[in-house]
Amino acid sequence: MALQETAPTEEPIAFPFPPPSSLYEPSPEYAELRDRRPVTQVTLPDGKTAWLVTGHAEARQVMIDPRFSRKAASGPDTPKLGLAAADDSILGMDPPEHTRLRRLVASAFTARRVEELRPRVAKLVDELLDRVETLPRPVDLVENFSLPLPVQVICELLGVPATDRHVFHAWSDAVMNDWRADPAKSKEAIEELSRYFARLIAAKRAEPADDLMTALIAARDRDDKLSEHELVQLGLGLLIAGHETTANQINMFLLTLLRYPDELARLRTTPDDIPRAVEELMRFVQLGQGGGGLLRVTLEEVELGGVRLPAGAAVLPALLAANRDPRAFDQPDRLDLSRADNPHLGFGAGVHHCLGAQLARMELQEALRGLLRRLPGVRVTVPDSELRFKSGMTLRSLEALPVTW
Amino acid sequence: MWRVRVDGACIGSGSCVGVAPGHFALGSDNRSRPLSDEIEPDEAILDAVASCPVEAITIEDADTGEPVEP
Ligand code: HEM
Ligand code: SF4
Numbered sequence: 001m002a003l004q005e006t007a008p009t010e011e012p013i014a015f016p017f018p019p020p021s022s023l024y025e026p027s028p029e030y031a032e033l034r035d036r037r038p039v040t041q042v043t044l045p046d047g048k049t050a051w052l053v054t055g056h057a058e059a060r061q062v063m064i065d066p067r068f069s070r071k072a073a074s075g076p077d078t079p080k081l082g083l084a085a086a087d088d089s090i091l092g093m094d095p096p097e098h099t100r101l102r103r104l105v106a107s108a109f110t111a112r113r114v115e116e117l118r119p120r121v122a123k124l125v126d127e128l129l130d131r132v133e134t135l136p137r138p139v140d141l142v143e144n145f146s147l148p149l150p151v152q153v154i155c156e157l158l159g160v161p162a163t164d165r166h167v168f169h170a171w172s173d174a175v176m177n178d179w180r181a182d183p184a185k186s187k188e189a190i191e192e193l194s195r196y197f198a199r200l201i202a203a204k205r206a207e208p209a210d211d212l213m214t215a216l217i218a219a220r221d222r223d224d225k226l227s228e229h230e231l232v233q234l235g236l237g238l239l240i241a242g243h244e245t246t247a248n249q250i251n252m253f254l255l256t257l258l259r260y261p262d263e264l265a266r267l268r269t270t271p272d273d274i275p276r277a278v279e280e281l282m283r284f285v286q287l288g289q290g291g292g293g294l295l296r297v298t299l300e301e302v303e304l305g306g307v308r309l310p311a312g313a314a315v316l317p318a319l320l321a322a323n324r325d326p327r328a329f330d331q332p333d334r335l336d337l338s339r340a341d342n343p344h345l346g347f348g349a350g351v352h353h354c355l356g357a358q359l360a361r362m363e364l365q366e367a368l369r370g371l372l373r374r375l376p377g378v379r380v381t382v383p384d385s386e387l388r389f390k391s392g393m394t395l396r397s398l399e400a401l402p403v404t405w
Numbered sequence: 406m407w408r409v410r411v412d413g414a415c416i417g418s419g420s421c422v423g424v425a426p427g428h429f430a431l432g433s434d435n436r437s438r439p440l441s442d443e444i445e446p447d448e449a450i451l452d453a454v455a456s457c458p459v460e461a462i463t464i465e466d467a468d469t470g471e472p473v474e475p
Contacts, residue, residue, distance in 0.1 A: 343435040351423035
């Protein structure tokens, strides 16, 4: 294999890698790099270089160690990989600005608060599946289950009318688009969404309600904890951050389980294992080709995995490779739904650790529970080769998932 | 002085380590622990308490044992 001869001083490797042949395994380049050089220089499509981090310990350090900055990665000179829209959001900040905003919303997303929402989410799952059962088969699971569920949940939490879904969904798609695909369109979508949120905020100012947007408006108007621009950006960030991610995970969890019928059969008989199964599926399923974590930039010289990175170096934590690191997981390429010790990085780590992680976990658990119980014989009606993904997305996102049962 | 504790609910998100550098570390068991038993009161620890997704961090007054946060 060519990599074997590659000394660290040689030509950097081109990244992103060619897409893998299977939906279920990362591109083989990730494992080769992780075994030899878990911190490696790569060349990005714009010709700039970055350090790709494929080891678990190393990727976790990049996400936790404050010397790796998201704010510095949001500057104009750093490579723009995928989700550039994140730059103007909480995901583009460092402490202390980041801490100030995150503290305003953190309490709404704790495990305890999320548990209070579980009965409502279980009911939503049931209602969606009631409707699915009446539709002519095959039924598109994306349109009728995996997307409406997270959209409805976050809308209720924020106090955004879910009936506006058709209004903001196209914008949300465009924002989540890979910036390089169509920068003008992404920018326009952010502006449209910002205007939508400004209107929503005005309406809530006039008529406060018991929801998170009203609480954030009070934090601005009463306590001056954030600027008007931050209020708008935070609201729309919360609205769109969890759509495609959660929907994509529901789809991929189902596809993955259907490929491992023994594991699926065991899970059916032991529904108490669902939380554990969700963690294992979070570890196993890849969010996207790019690796999963956003780019960071070093604020000073840092040693990472035995490599000395200069100040100002662009660093990309490849979460999907970290999640398959044999130094962190026993038999990492095996799907083991009862895996007990599972420090996966599917929700990132450190200050930007997914704000919605506990919420997403609970939604995924209830979605899985509902699908297993209500549609026991569920199967996908097309082969993997005919599954279509939305083009230009930073996340891997299915256009449709036709199922029958 | 404050006494800081991380309880068994910790899921190893690393948020506290990032929010209050120098005060917490993640162990090989994927659990966070305070780096010293007793510390001078510090706003950063309050930030860590507020940022923990599972509310695993508590602070008490080292002398009286009275809870400071949450
Ligand atoms: C299964 C579904 C989800 C996955 C896989 C996921 C994954 C992630 C990851 C990996 C990050 C960190 C990115 C980085 O640091 O480079 C993140 C951040 C974030 N996620 Fe999620 N997420 C999911 C669902 C949600 C939901 C439902 C919400 C709703 C509120 C949400 C809101 C956020 C926010 C606001 C951030 C930025 C946090 C910060 O910068 O402090 N996510 N997510
Ligand atoms: S923030 Fe909470 S869950 Fe995360 S590592 Fe610290 S104590 Fe554990």
